[in-house]
Amino acid sequence: MSNNTTNVLILGAGYGGSVVANTLARELRKEIARDELEITILDKSGTFINQAGFTFIPFDLFTPEELIMPRKKLISPRVNAFYGEDGEVTNVDLKKREVTVKSNKKYNYDYLVIALGCQAAPEKTPGLLDDYNTFFTTLEDTYKLKEKLMNFDKGRVVISVANYPIPCSGAPVKFSFMYDSYLRHVKNKRKDIEIAVAWPIEGIGPPEFNKFVSGELEKKEIELHRNFITTKVDANKKEITSERGETLKYDLLISVPPQKTNPVLIKSGIADSKGWVPADTTSLQYKGPNGIDKNVFVIGDSGDASILKTGIATHYQAVTVSQTLFNMIKGYNIIKPYYGKAGCPMITELETAFTDGRGYIPTWKYNQPNEAYKTTRLGWYIYRMYYHLHWEMSVKGMF
Numbered sequence: 001m002s003n004n005t006t007n008v009l010i011l012g013a014g015y016g017g018s019v020v021a022n023t024l025a026r027e028l029r030k031e032i033a034r035d036e037l038e039i040t041i042l043d044k045s046g047t048f049i050n051q052a053g054f055t056f057i058p059f060d061l062f063t064p065e066e067l068i069m070p071r072k073k074l075i076s077p078r079v080n081a082f083y084g085e086d087g088e089v090t091n092v093d094l095k096k097r098e099v100t101v102k103s104n105k106k107y108n109y110d111y112l113v114i115a116l117g118c119q120a121a122p123e124k125t126p127g128l129l130d131d132y133n134t135f136f137t138t139l140e141d142t143y144k145l146k147e148k149l150m151n152f153d154k155g156r157v158v159i160s161v162a163n164y165p166i167p168c169s170g171a172p173v174k175f176s177f178m179y180d181s182y183l184r185h186v187k188n189k190r191k192d193i194e195i196a197v198a199w200p201i202e203g204i205g206p207p208e209f210n211k212f213v214s215g216e217l218e219k220k221e222i223e224l225h226r227n228f229i230t231t232k233v234d235a236n237k238k239e240i241t242s243e244r245g246e247t248l249k250y251d252l253l254i255s256v257p258p259q260k261t262n263p264v265l266i267k268s269g270i271a272d273s274k275g276w277v278p279a280d281t282t283s284l285q286y287k288g289p290n291g292i293d294k295n296v297f298v299i300g301d302s303g304d305a306s307i308l309k310t311g312i313a314t315h316y317q318a319v320t321v322s323q324t325l326f327n328m329i330k331g332y333n334i335i336k337p338y339y340g341k342a343g344c345p346m347i348t349e350l351e352t353a354f355t356d357g358r359g360y361i362p363t364w365k366y367n368q369p370n371e372a373y374k375t376t377r378l379g380w381y382i383y384r385m386y387y388h389l390h391w392e393m394s395v396k397g398m399f
């Protein structure tokens with residue numbers, strides 16, 4: 001590396017970080033070959049796990065092998081990649097432009113992309129860890145939940161989304177629809193099992209998304225409790241309590257725990273009072289107490305509380321930031337705006353002996369809410385295929 005080499009450092013080789021690394025490595029391959037540019041990506045693990053697939057695991061729609069991929073197969077060889085102790089970030093110093101990892105190695109940068117995702121914080125809800133069943137954390141937790149769910153034959157299941165924001169607002173209702181379909185058409189147990197969803201804010205996604213899923217919940221006789229911020233779980237009484245003091249009884253509790261940005265970012269003093277990493281909602285540049293840092297970008301689940309967190313949103317943010325970085329490295333100094341493009345795939349019916357699968361992938365932008373939509377049989381097939389295509393198309397930044 002010469003003194004004239006521009007250094008792009010990407011923290012996190014999950015969805016967002018991988019797209020930025022692969023897009024830049026392709027678009028700027030000449031600059032890399034001429035030693036004018038170096039791209040480095042850091043991650044604590046050498047394995048990519050597609051967490052969006054967890055929702056499907058209890059219904060046997062994916063195997064773990066389909067959701068796991070070594071990062072060596074995903075990140076361009078033009079990128080310097082460090083995993084494990086040399087990749088696990090322990091401190092980010094924006095003043096010194098220096099990132100420290102577990103092995104104590106330090107990395108400097110000209111441009112920094114923060115894509116460290118977010119983390120479950122079940123400890124924020126008293127009692128939650130006493131009765132903690134979730135598909136929102138790890139494959140192991142999801143398999144434990146699957147076992148409980150498959151052995152549950154009678155009673156009341158409550159799916160509680162403790163607080164907001166969460167990654168993928170649509171995932172909890174999608175899970176309830178798939179469970180409903182599974183009980184009706186596979187297990188023939190729906191009449192013995194009540195399903196309720198406790199949702200922490202008023203709307204579920206943008207207006208048309210909310211309208212559609214609300215109608216489906218009603219049709220499927222799934223109870224919906226809006227504005228129910230779960231503040232307490234009582235495992236003995238089998239009851240959750242909301243901020244407003246309402247209670248809901250359950251026999252089996254499924255929780256989407258409160259979320260927070262990556263703890264390393266909180267420890268490094270980069271998060272704001274809401275607990276997320278503030279960024280300009282259009283340029284995606286870090287917006288700290290001293291204003292915008294032009295050389296630091298924040299994408300995906302780590303990012304600003306006001307920007308919707310989904311894999312689809314992360315993808316478009318990564319594409320946008322890659323274009324801005326391309327412009328800056330080439331000296332054009334043009335910021336590509338992020339217009340809030342996001343989406344949240346929906347499924348309302350499983351494909352069973354008695355039903356066609358039904359799905360759809362609604363998308364929207366900041367000032368352009370999604371249009372009215374219906375789930376379709378074709379949508380089901382596209383969504384089912386997508387997690388196979390996602391490795392080659394999305395993660396490698398091909399679109």
Ligand SMILES: Cc1cc2nc3c(=O)[nH]c(=O)nc-3n(C[C@H](O)[C@H](O)[C@H](O)COP(=O)(O)OP(=O)(O)OC[C@H]3O[C@@H](n4cnc5c(N)ncnc54)[C@H](O)[C@@H]3O)c2cc1C
Pocket residue numbers: 011012013014015016017042043044045051052053054055087088089090115116117118135136137167168171262264299300301302309310311312313314343344345
């Ligand atoms: C159950 C579930 C279902 C979902 N369903 C959908 C869906 O259907 N559609 C959709 O669009 N989105 C969905 N999402 C959301 C989607 O998965 C996320 O929005 C997306 O993965 C965010 O990408 P990211 O790059 O910000 O974070 P991640 O993909 O989480 O990547 C963060 C990376 O940072 C790494 N990391 C963490 N800490 C450190 C550290 N200290 N040092 C180094 N590396 C570190 C991690 O190993 C990881 O690779 C779902 C999420 C969940 C949990």
